[in-house]
Amino acid sequence: MDALSRLLEDGYDVELREGYLVVSDVPYVTTDRSVARGCLVMPANMAGDELTTPTDHTTHFAGSEPCDDQGQPLMKVINSAQVNEFLPGLRTDFYFSAKPPGGNYGDYHTKVSVYVELLCRWARLIDPAVTARTYPVREVGVEEDYPFCYRDSASSRAGTSALNAVFRGMRVAIVGLGGTGSHILDLVAKVPVAEIHLYDGDVFVNHNAFRAPGAAGVDDVRRRSNKAEYWAGQYSRLKRGIYAHPDYFGAENVDELAGFDFVFLALDDGSDRKGIVAALESASLSFIDVGMGVIDTGAGLTGMLRVSTSTPRRRTRIPVGGNAPDEYARNIQIGDLNALNAALAVIQWKRHLGFYADMAGDVPAFAYPVSDNTIAGLVA
Structure with a gap:
């Protein structure tokens, strides 16, 4: 017992x-x-x-x-x-x-x-009759509105449960579940948002497994499942309120996000980034767009990670071309950079919400050049 x-x-x-x-x-x-x-x-x-x-x-x-x-x-x-x-x-x-x-x-x-x-x-x-053994009558069950499938003891151990109130009731969308998008999901699924909606029309195969969180089994990649459905199935073991949308996301889908609190864009270069960004801004939605480019210098890989935050209060310029054609487009396995790009985006989101203190002022876009090992603000 x-x-x-x-x-x-x-x-x-x-x-x-x-x-x-x-x-x-x-x-x-x-x-x-x-x-x-x-x-x-x-x-x-x-x-x-x-x-x-x-x-x-x-x-x-x-x-x-x-x-x-x-x-x-x-x-x-x-x-x-x-x-x-x-x-x-x-x-x-x-x-x-x-x-x-x-x-x-x-x-x-x-x-x-x-x-x-x-x-x-x-x-x-x-009072000799006093006791703490009161045998209260209480129905035992899982709270209907609890956002996780089992209890979050990490937040209570760290003393951050009160801060988690900024996430409660939030509806979040993640567009693109490749290397960076799947790592964004890994981090967002561990905070108590109410809903996470996943958009991706592609399938989950070998190269995805090598730059994504966790360890996919051979049967997972053999099934060639839709990415949104695959990741919804994986993280629904931890988090309630995860919904898969197994379609490619375009500007015409933005109407579906009416009432959402935040959107993460982790798009590949084949997406209509310009149209999606314009539609999100027109709908007065807040979002973070991430980008990554990697080149081979001949003496090792280098590259740049980008995080751009755009809100109705402060719009920032999003590079509509995404990432320039580079070594990354040839499927170099660089899961660590995907994970770092995702972590920087989620930290920025949490800073935007007030979970993290923001001492940097209004810096809506920044980049991490891999070879320089520094983070620098970008011109909005």
């Missing part, structure tokens, strides 16, 4: 809330020697749907300053008075540290039981 099931079976009021383990209805003593109830909050380290070993020995607490039965603060438990808002409505007031001899707790059942007892034992001296 996993730790969460054991805690529920013991009657604790526990729930997983967007990557946090929340233990409610925990009795404790206040400074005026009355019994109140507080809440323990700790990052939930998950393996699939199961809790694994706690990330550390500490926890956060929502409530007033906890005391012993004489109203003296529990200084051996309280590390500091520390206000945190991990999620909307999930706010804590204190940070606890009760380190066991081994340095950490072996499982969440032990950790929760220890912290509950450290608080509750003093409350029982005032």
Whole structure:
């Protein structure tokens, strides 16, 4: 039996809330020697749907300053008075540290039981009937509006769950699922946007597998699946709300994106970039266009990666010709540059949304020359 099931079976009021383990209805003593109830909050380290070993020995607490039965603060438990808002409505007031001899707790059942007892034992001296084992009646199920197929414990461990609010409800399109586009999907699928729509009319074959995220099997490339459908199938194992559009995208498709919040363009040179860009701008859509060109100097490959951001507030010039004919067009396998181009685009998107601080000012377009190893702004 996993730790969460054991805690529920013991009657604790526990729930997983967007990557946090929340233990409610925990009795404790206040400074005026009355019994109140507080809440323990700790990052939930998950393996699939199961809790694994706690990330550390500490926890956060929502409530007033906890005391012993004489109203003296529990200084051996309280590390500091520390206000945190991990999620909307999930706010804590204190940070606890009760380190066991081994340095950490072996499982969440032990950790929760220890912290509950450290608080509750003093409350029982005032009211012997008090307990944290309230056996609440709660329907167990996956939240209808939760954007992932299993819980995101990475954000809670990093303390970025509150920042993730900027992504909630967003509808995003990725046009082009080649090397760069598939890496964009890999990164965007791991943030809690509501929908991701994938557009590509091409098929997924060997050369795509060698510059895309993950490891495609031989059966994957033998099937010659449509790229949009292939990647939707892969990432739907992690993310809900992924929709495949197995068609080539042109200016005539832009009407489908009405109401979308953002578009990533990862087009090849055969696409009507000029027409698509003009249609996106006419529809007042925000988008990022990426481009990459690679040449052979005779002493090794070099090239340039480009990221251009265009919003209704600030339009920027997009090179309508895309990438000049170069070694990349001859299918050199350079997945690392695809991944870097995608990462730069997604970082720029997150900066645009306010997830990342923007200290660079208004730089709508920039480039990374591979041989120079620098990032430079481009004239808009």
